[in-house]
Every structure is written in C-alpha cells, then in structure tokens.
Amino acid sequence: MSQGNPALETEHRTLRREFNFGSVFAFAFAFISPIVALYGIFGIAVAEAGPSFWWGFLIVFGGQFLVALVFATLVSRWPIEGSVYQWATRLIGSAYGWFAGWFYICTLVIAMTTVALGAAGFIANILGVRGAGATQVALIAFVLLIVGTIINLLGRGVLKVFMVASIIAEIFGSIGLGIWLLIAHRTNSITILFDQGESVGASDGYFTLGGPFLLAVVFIGFSFVGFESAGAIAEEVHEPRKNLPKAVLFSLTIISLIVMFSSLAIILAMPENASQLPGYAEDPVHAVLTALLGSQFAIPIQVLFSIGFIASFLALQTSASRLIWAKARDGALPFSRSLSVLTKKQSQPIGPIIITTVIGTALLLMSNVAENIYEVMVSFTSGGFYLSFLFPVLGFVVALFKKRWVSGPFSLGVFTKPVAVAALIWVVLELVNIAWPRAVNGSFLLDWSVIIGVGTLALVGALVYASVRKRIENVETSAVVIDAPKSDASRADRS
Incomplete structure (x- = not known):
C-alpha cells in the first residue's frame, strides 16, 4: 500500500500522453543511438579483437531481435x-518484479553516466583538449549531466526536439560519413x-570463452540495448498497444543496420598503419577520422557525435x-x-530526475580516481541490461509453459514459445559471456x-x-491507466 493516503491526488499520478509513434520511435532511437552504439565501443572492440569483431554485430542483433519480439508481445x-519492472511483476x-526494476534502475543510471563520459571525450576533442585526463573528462561529463538534467526538467517538448536533432545527427554522422568513407577513402579489402585478430x-584462442572475439561481443552487447525504453514511457504514448510494439522492433532493426554499415565503412577505410596514428591508443575513431578527413572535417563530425551522445543521455535519464x-x-x-509526485504544469517527476543526477555525479567522482573505469562501466552496463532483461524473459517463458499467458493485440502466434525459449537461451549465454572474469584489466577487482x-x-x-516490502501495492490489481481514449473516461487494466 502507498504511504499515507493510498489514493494520491489524480494530478500527481497521471502522466500526459504527448508522444505519438514518431516521437516514441525517436525516443527509443535516441536511447540506443547508432552513434553511441558504434563510437562508444568501436575503439575498445577493434583494439581487443581487430576488424573481425564486426561479425559480433550480427550475432548480438540476432539474439536481441528475439528479445525485442518478446518485449513487443x-x-x-x-x-x-x-517496462521491465511492470512486466516482471505481472x-x-x-x-520478482521489484528486483527486476531495481537492477534496471541501477543499470540505467550507470549507463547514463557512461554515455556522459563518452560524450565528454568527443567534446574535449572539439575544444582542442588532446589527451584529456580523467579529471578533465569527468568535469566535462558533469557539465553535461547538469545541462541534460535542466533540459529534461523543461518538459517533453524540449526533449522531443533533441530526439529529432539526434536523428538528424545520425543521418549525417553515421550514414553520411559511412557513404563518404566508402566512396573516397576505402583502402582495405572485405x-x-x-583476420581473426592477427592485426592486433x-x-x-580467438573464439574461446575468454578470447578476444567474445570479449568484443561483450562490448557490442552494450550497443543493442534500449529498444525496451519505449515501454519505459508507455503511459505517455498515444495508442500504446498499437505504437509501442512497432517502436520496439523498428528502433532495434534500423539502428542495427546503421551501426553495422557505419562500422564496416570505418574498418574498410582504416589506414594500414592506423595503430601508429597520433592519439590512436586513446581514441581510434578521432585518430582515423583526422588522418582521413583532416581536422577541419573531423571536428564537425565529432559535433554530430556529441549531439547523438547527449540525446542518448537524455533518453536514459528519462527512462530511469x-x-x-x-x-x-x-x-x-x-x-x-x-517521489511519485508530478509537477502540475508539466506532469514531470522532478524528484526522480534529480536523484539520477545526484547518483550520476557520485559515479563521475569515482571515474576520476579509478583506472579503466570507462571500460568497466561499459561491461557492467551491458551485464546490467541483460540481467534486467532476464527477469521478464524468464517470467514470460514460465507463464507460457504454465499456460497462463493471454496475448495482447501483438502476438507471435504459434511461434511465441520457440521465440521466447530462444530469447531466454540468448540472454543467459550473453550474460555469462559478459560476467566471465577475463584477465584483461590486470586487476582482480576489475576482472x-x-x-x-x-x-x-x-x-x-x-x-x-526489506524496508518497503510490507507496503508494496499489489500492482497486478491496481488501477493503472493503460489506454487514453478520446473520451474523458479512462480505461484501467486490471489483468
């Protein structure tokens, strides 16, 4: 039961439905972000496994599409x-649902901070700060954290503007750049x-459990998450039963295609002596783009990258x-x-937004004193997402085998059970792969x-x-508004 009066005032419990299919797709698109999905992990993956890491994209996309089908259902x-919390609970x-939500919250906040750190690296390059130290990067990330929080507090209208800006940045920064690299700067054969790691x-042991390829798959796992974010804002979407399944599936598919294309273009354009380029060890993407395009073009490209990272940060913070x-x-x-109170004017959860900022700030302070923190945060974020996914996927399989499942408008029909089982197997295997303690960091704690x-x-x-168990509402029977009919009367889902 809720604290105090079990029925909080309506204006404090009802979110505004201001997202249509286009805007919720843009939200999920920005959350995953091809720019973040690729440039957040490209340098780590190519350094660990060489150009052959590219095949990992196909593996991860195949597995994640199975999960996306389950989530769309x-x-x-x-x-x-x-999303994840609600589905696992029901x-x-x-x-069970509480712990799904707990791990998901922690993952989203850590991912939010990781993306801020990734953006800070590009912004440092834009500002001309070469070889920026941990303190400088953390400071830039902190400024982004504050600015992003202000943007989120301003309301959904401003948020949607940044989501659209993200898509524009992706078109030029991912697709446009990829086409140009293939046309004007291709130097390598397919x-x-x-090469199976020979170049690095x-x-x-390239394909062994602790080998370079599966380590690259760990980082790639970070690239193809976030499609479930459409469900995180479900009560803010018009016609959610119709629009949300499409947003989940389309966002993952389109982003995967963009990421694989852009990555291929960069790999085929990399100079033979790429590892000897100035600054390659710190930032392979910046080093290669500067060598190929010149600094006058590399900087504008990184401005587009920064927009993509900032939009992803905003979507992550909103979801959390x-x-x-x-x-x-x-x-x-x-x-x-x-924490459940919404503002009267914008219907915004100010308390939760500020909490994510406070926790993110604490994580940035840690990043300032810990070595290899970015790589560790990427790995942990990947693990957190897959652990969070495990809860609803496993619950779905249990419901299917116990014959307790009743489909909504979107259904896989006779393929429901095979897809669900395959998705469960994939999530478990990738979670084991991510958590596997490889000796790559030179530290027991990091490994x-x-x-x-x-x-x-x-x-x-x-x-x-334990502190809240006695007062948790039975959300399976709580009156939660799901659809927003054209009339003033709202329909509650009590299933």
Whole structure:
C-alpha cells in the first residue's frame, strides 16, 4: 500500500500522453543511438579483437531481435510506465518484479553516466583538449549531466526536439560519413573482416570463452540495448498497444543496420598503419577520422557525435526517472510519496530526475580516481541490461509453459514459445559471456567487476526491499491507466 493516503491526488499520478509513434520511435532511437552504439565501443572492440569483431554485430542483433519480439508481445498487453519492472511483476509477482526494476534502475543510471563520459571525450576533442585526463573528462561529463538534467526538467517538448536533432545527427554522422568513407577513402579489402585478430596480435584462442572475439561481443552487447525504453514511457504514448510494439522492433532493426554499415565503412577505410596514428591508443575513431578527413572535417563530425551522445543521455535519464516514479507510485521505494509526485504544469517527476543526477555525479567522482573505469562501466552496463532483461524473459517463458499467458493485440502466434525459449537461451549465454572474469584489466577487482557489482547491488537491493516490502501495492490489481481514449473516461487494466 502507498504511504499515507493510498489514493494520491489524480494530478500527481497521471502522466500526459504527448508522444505519438514518431516521437516514441525517436525516443527509443535516441536511447540506443547508432552513434553511441558504434563510437562508444568501436575503439575498445577493434583494439581487443581487430576488424573481425564486426561479425559480433550480427550475432548480438540476432539474439536481441528475439528479445525485442518478446518485449513487443509484453508491451502490447501491458503498456505501463516502467517496462521491465511492470512486466516482471505481472508475470511472476511483486518481489520478482521489484528486483527486476531495481537492477534496471541501477543499470540505467550507470549507463547514463557512461554515455556522459563518452560524450565528454568527443567534446574535449572539439575544444582542442588532446589527451584529456580523467579529471578533465569527468568535469566535462558533469557539465553535461547538469545541462541534460535542466533540459529534461523543461518538459517533453524540449526533449522531443533533441530526439529529432539526434536523428538528424545520425543521418549525417553515421550514414553520411559511412557513404563518404566508402566512396573516397576505402583502402582495405572485405577480407580484412576475416583476420581473426592477427592485426592486433590477438589470434591465439580467438573464439574461446575468454578470447578476444567474445570479449568484443561483450562490448557490442552494450550497443543493442534500449529498444525496451519505449515501454519505459508507455503511459505517455498515444495508442500504446498499437505504437509501442512497432517502436520496439523498428528502433532495434534500423539502428542495427546503421551501426553495422557505419562500422564496416570505418574498418574498410582504416589506414594500414592506423595503430601508429597520433592519439590512436586513446581514441581510434578521432585518430582515423583526422588522418582521413583532416581536422577541419573531423571536428564537425565529432559535433554530430556529441549531439547523438547527449540525446542518448537524455533518453536514459528519462527512462530511469520514469522507472523510479513508477515504483514510487506503487509504494515500492523509500520516500515513495514524495517521489511519485508530478509537477502540475508539466506532469514531470522532478524528484526522480534529480536523484539520477545526484547518483550520476557520485559515479563521475569515482571515474576520476579509478583506472579503466570507462571500460568497466561499459561491461557492467551491458551485464546490467541483460540481467534486467532476464527477469521478464524468464517470467514470460514460465507463464507460457504454465499456460497462463493471454496475448495482447501483438502476438507471435504459434511461434511465441520457440521465440521466447530462444530469447531466454540468448540472454543467459550473453550474460555469462559478459560476467566471465577475463584477465584483461590486470586487476582482480576489475576482472570480476560485473559479478562483484551485481552481488553488491543485490545486497543493497535486499536491504531496500526489506524496508518497503510490507507496503508494496499489489500492482497486478491496481488501477493503472493503460489506454487514453478520446473520451474523458479512462480505461484501467486490471489483468
């Protein structure tokens, strides 16, 4: 039960539906962002596994598309703010759903900070700060964190403008750049994709569990997440049962195609002596683009990259704040009553937005003193997303085998069970791959960071859950508005 009065004032519990299909697609598109998906991991992946890492994109896309089909099915039945948390709760129960939401919140906030750090690297290049140190990067990321928070607080209208700006940046910064590189700067044969790590001295045990290729797949796993974010803002979308499944599937598919194309273009354009270029070790993308295009063109391109990263940050922060709000509405967090309040004018959850900023700031302080923190945050974020995905996917499989599932408007029909089982197998395998303690960081704590991090969050989560367990609402029977009919009467889903 909610703290205090179980029925909070309507104006404090109802979000405005201001997103149509185009804007919710743009939101999911910006969340994943081809620019972030590629340039956030390209340097790490190519350094660890060479050009052959590109094949990992096909593997990860195939697995994630199975998950996207499951999520499209789930959001069609339950288009409720909070996505992963809501689906897991309704499939298994409140405790199960609570931990799904807990890990998802933590993952989103860490991912938000990771993207801010990634953007800070590009902005440092734009400002002419070469070889920026950890303190400089963290400071730039902090400024982005504050500016992004202000933008999010201004309302959905400003947010949608940045989502559109992101798509424009993607067209020029990913597709346009890729076409130009292939036309004017291609230097390598397609056979370079089959070098199996030889170009970076990583051919030994290339395809083993602890080998370079599967390590690259870990980082690629970070690239193809976020399609579920459309469900995170479900109660702010018009005709959610119709629009959300399409947004989930289209955003993942289109972004995957853009990422694979852009990555291929860069690989085929990389000079033979790319590793010897100035600054290559710190930022391979910047070094290659500067060598190929000259600094006068490389800088504008990185401005487009920065726009993509900032839009992704905004979408991540929005998703995290909406999930915190959704849990608070159910009385499932400390200070739930305060966190569930929305502003009267914009219907914005200010409390949750500010909390994400505070936590992000703390993470940036950690990044200033810890080595290899960016790589660790990418790995941990990947692990966090797949762990969060595991909850609803496993719950869906259980519901199918117990014959408790009733489909919404979007359904896979006879393929539902095979797709769900295949998605579950994929999520488990990728989660194991991500968490596998490879000896690549020269530190026990860093090599085991995903397992240690998940264990720590589980312990903290258990303590938080124990403090709110008695008052958690039974969300399976709570009156949560799902559709927004044209009439003033709203329909509640009590399934």
